[in-house]
Amino acid sequence: MNSPEQIEAEKLLSVLFYSPNATAVYKGDDITIISANQAMLSFWGKDNTIIGKHFRTVLPELDDQPFFDILKNVWDSGETFTAKNYPAILLTEDGPQKFYFDFEYKAMLDESGKTEYILHTASEVTERQQAMNLVEEKSISEQKLINDLSALNDEYLTTNEDLVLKHEELFAINTELRKIRKKLITANHTLAENEKRFKTLVEKSPVAMASLKGDRFEIDIVNDMVLQIWNKDRSVIGKPLEEALPELKDQVFIDILSNVYKTGRPYYGKEIKALFHNGEEMKEHYLNFVYQPIFDENNNSTSILIVATDVTEQVIARESVTEFKNRLEIAMDASRLGSTEVDLATGKMESTPQFKYNYGYAADEEFTYPDLFNAIFPEYRDHVRDLVREAILTNGIYKAEYPVKWRDGSTHWIQAHGRPRYDKNGVADRMVGMTTEITDKKLAEQRKDDFLSVASHELKTPLTAVKASIQLLNRIKDKPYSPTHLRLIEQSDKGIEKMCLLIDDLLNMSRLGQDQLMLQYNTFNLHDMLAKSCNHIRIEDRYQIILKGNQSLKVHADEHRIEQVIVNLVNNAMKYAKESMEIHILTESLEDYVKVSVQDFGEGISESVLPHLFDRYYRADHLGTTYSGLGLGLYICSEIIRKHSGKIGVDSKIGEGSTFWFTLPKKTEHIIADAALN
Numbered sequence: 001m002n003s004p005e006q007i008e009a010e011k012l013l014s015v016l017f018y019s020p021n022a023t024a025v026y027k028g029d030d031i032t033i034i035s036a037n038q039a040m041l042s043f044w045g046k047d048n049t050i051i052g053k054h055f056r057t058v059l060p061e062l063d064d065q066p067f068f069d070i071l072k073n074v075w076d077s078g079e080t081f082t083a084k085n086y087p088a089i090l091l092t093e094d095g096p097q098k099f100y101f102d103f104e105y106k107a108m109l110d111e112s113g114k115t116e117y118i119l120h121t122a123s124e125v126t127e128r129q130q131a132m133n134l135v136e137e138k139s140i141s142e143q144k145l146i147n148d149l150s151a152l153n154d155e156y157l158t159t160n161e162d163l164v165l166k167h168e169e170l171f172a173i174n175t176e177l178r179k180i181r182k183k184l185i186t187a188n189h190t191l192a193e194n195e196k197r198f199k200t201l202v203e204k205s206p207v208a209m210a211s212l213k214g215d216r217f218e219i220d221i222v223n224d225m226v227l228q229i230w231n232k233d234r235s236v237i238g239k240p241l242e243e244a245l246p247e248l249k250d251q252v253f254i255d256i257l258s259n260v261y262k263t264g265r266p267y268y269g270k271e272i273k274a275l276f277h278n279g280e281e282m283k284e285h286y287l288n289f290v291y292q293p294i295f296d297e298n299n300n301s302t303s304i305l306i307v308a309t310d311v312t313e314q315v316i317a318r319e320s321v322t323e324f325k326n327r328l329e330i331a332m333d334a335s336r337l338g339s340t341e342v343d344l345a346t347g348k349m350e351s352t353p354q355f356k357y358n359y360g361y362a363a364d365e366e367f368t369y370p371d372l373f374n375a376i377f378p379e380y381r382d383h384v385r386d387l388v389r390e391a392i393l394t395n396g397i398y399k400a401e402y403p404v405k406w407r408d409g410s411t412h413w414i415q416a417h418g419r420p421r422y423d424k425n426g427v428a429d430r431m432v433g434m435t436t437e438i439t440d441k442k443l444a445e446q447r448k449d450d451f452l453s454v455a456s457h458e459l460k461t462p463l464t465a466v467k468a469s470i471q472l473l474n475r476i477k478d479k480p481y482s483p484t485h486l487r488l489i490e491q492s493d494k495g496i497e498k499m500c501l502l503i504d505d506l507l508n509m510s511r512l513g514q515d516q517l518m519l520q521y522n523t524f525n526l527h528d529m530l531a532k533s534c535n536h537i538r539i540e541d542r543y544q545i546i547l548k549g550n551q552s553l554k555v556h557a558d559e560h561r562i563e564q565v566i567v568n569l570v571n572n573a574m575k576y577a578k579e580s581m582e583i584h585i586l587t588e589s590l591e592d593y594v595k596v597s598v599q600d601f602g603e604g605i606s607e608s609v610l611p612h613l614f615d616r617y618y619r620a621d622h623l624g625t626t627y628s629g630l631g632l633g634l635y636i637c638s639e640i641i642r643k644h645s646g647k648i649g650v651d652s653k654i655g656e657g658s659t660f661w662f663t664l665p666k667k668t669e670h671i672i673a674d675a676a677l678n
């Protein structure tokens with residue numbers, strides 16, 4: 001043990017012995033303890049007798065710990081080993097105990113790099129370690145605690161949420177329960193009062209109401225309104241409907257009620273006719289009503305509630321409006337009155353077929369406001385527009401007469417009446433118009449105007465001649481009577497005769513116009529009458545009137561009027577067939593009537609004018625020759641014959657002459673009956 005190496009080692013390491021750190025020096029691969037200071041010995045619990053001994057020998061308690069192997073490895077490898085907080089179980093007085101060390105086995109190498117010594121330094125860190133352990137332990141337990149707490153917290157939170165939800169649920173249930181309870185309480189009350197209230201409701205209702213119980217429709221509740229319709233009093237309560245109102249037996253109502261009761265489906269009746277007995281007779285009512293089934297808790301009908309309104313007045317009012325409308329339509333059709341409604345903004349028109357027809361459009365054609373204005377003669381358009389505008393401004397009626405040109409080029413006269421209609425803001429948005437075609441009236445007016453000028457002209461001509469003759473006569477009145485006097489008197493007489501004829505025509509005309517041509521019937525010999533009237537006519541000797549036919553023919557007629565016809569026809573023959581020296585008058589007896597014909601052999605009449613000869617004011621052209629006349633003679637003749645229920649006509653050929661004829665019925669009874677009608 002006292003080897004020089006040992007001494008040298010001791011010398012070398014003597015300084016370490018005083019170090020507060022535990023120090024030991026080992027040597028050799030058996031780890032011989034060369035040196036150990038007090039601090040190290042204290043750790044080991046040994047004294048310095050262990051110096052020079054083998055590590056394993058003196059510290060057998062460390063055998064099952066890694067220290068020897070580490071030392072051996074350091075010795076062999078020459079590599080220093082350093083450890084911190086390394087545990088070691090050491091023997092103490094109280095037995096083995098665990099300590100912690102920071103230590104180093106430092107390999108001290110010789111020049112050849114071989115381990116010469118191992119320097120072992122150690123410091124005990126048990127307390128620190130324990131503190132650390134404690135800290136660690138604490139921190140672990142703290143963490144655990146935190147974890148636990150957090151888990152707990154989570155759990156708590158979830159529980160809390162659940163609780164909140166549960167709480168809310170409970171709260172809601174509670175509120176609901178309270179409500180139900182409240183409802184139950186009110187329901188109890190309501191149930192009791194419901195029936196009462198229902199009854200009052202029915203009784204006080206402003207519409208007719210009744211409740212019928214069971215499938216026999218026993219009258220349960222009724223109000224005055226329903227009793228009024230039924231014309232019954234409250235004694236009907238409790239009776240089945242059919243018994244209370246036997247008149248319903250043949251009407252639809254009981255069947256409908258049965259169906260509602262059976263199917264549970266309500267029935268809505270609109271304007272259904274019902275007949276109720278009012279004591280004397282059946283009275284007609286029109287009703288709007290509902291049959292509403294009432295169910296028990298098993299959904300079976302128990303009764304039917306009737307709610308009805310009497311709409312009789314409305315229905316009758318509407319019917320009379322419809323009736324009025326129909327009558328209006330008939331009247332409008334009959335008078336060929338067309339009507340329209342114009343939308344002023346769009347120009348669209350809703351027109352009746354007659355309205356369209358008045359402007360030359362078919363019923364199915366579109367006809368607009370611009371179309372209407374286009375049809376109007378251009379010179380009338382502004383005037384019509386002004387009238388319409390003024391009607392809108394004054395809310396008045398406009399009336400206009402204007403000619404229109406149909407698309408086929410023909411001209412027609414229209415009389416239009418119109419009135420604006422206003423929307424709820426007072427703005428005129430529509431125009432209602434009525435039109436009728438007045439072409440005939442207009443032509444008649446035109447003819448009348450023409451006629452008046454012709455008539456005055458015709459009268460003025462002979463009057464002027466008469467006036468001139470009289471003036472001349474006046475001048476020579478003191479002179480001795482001469483042929484001039486005679487000529488002037490004759491001229492005046494002719495003029496006056498002409499005027500008389502014209503005035504006769506005019507008078508007859510006006511009588512015809514007023515339908516005052518009264519016939520005075522008598523039975524007379526036709527031939528005699530003709531012979532007599534021809535004496536009147538035969539003024540100018542150059543004409544010869546030849547009477548032909550049955551001389552004993554008698555007729556029942558107005559002799560004077562028939563003579564007037566003959567005179568007219570013979571006068572016309574002389575006037576329009578001057579070259580015909582003979583005028584033949586033929587009387588014939590045919591099956592039911594007699595026929596009288598006046599034939600001339602003059603120029604004849606063109607076929608195209610024949611149909612118009614008997615028209616009022618009609619006068620044919622005679623190629624340059626002008627004849628005085630009013631175009632009334634033949635018209636008056638035709639009217640006289642028509643009144644006698646006879647016929648009048650003409651057969652004529654250009655260049656051969658004309659035959660004017662008329663017939664008179666033979667059957668006097670017939671004539672008398674007709675005359676009585678006249």
Ligand code: ADP
Pocket residue numbers: 572573576577600602604605613618619620621628629630631632633634635658
């Ligand atoms: P008015 O003689 O005053 O013109 P009327 O009614 O008597 O009127 O006759 C109508 C027209 O019939 C006459 O304008 C004439 O053109 C035609 N007319 C009548 N009688 C004859 C006749 N015998 N021959 C040819 N034309 C006739």
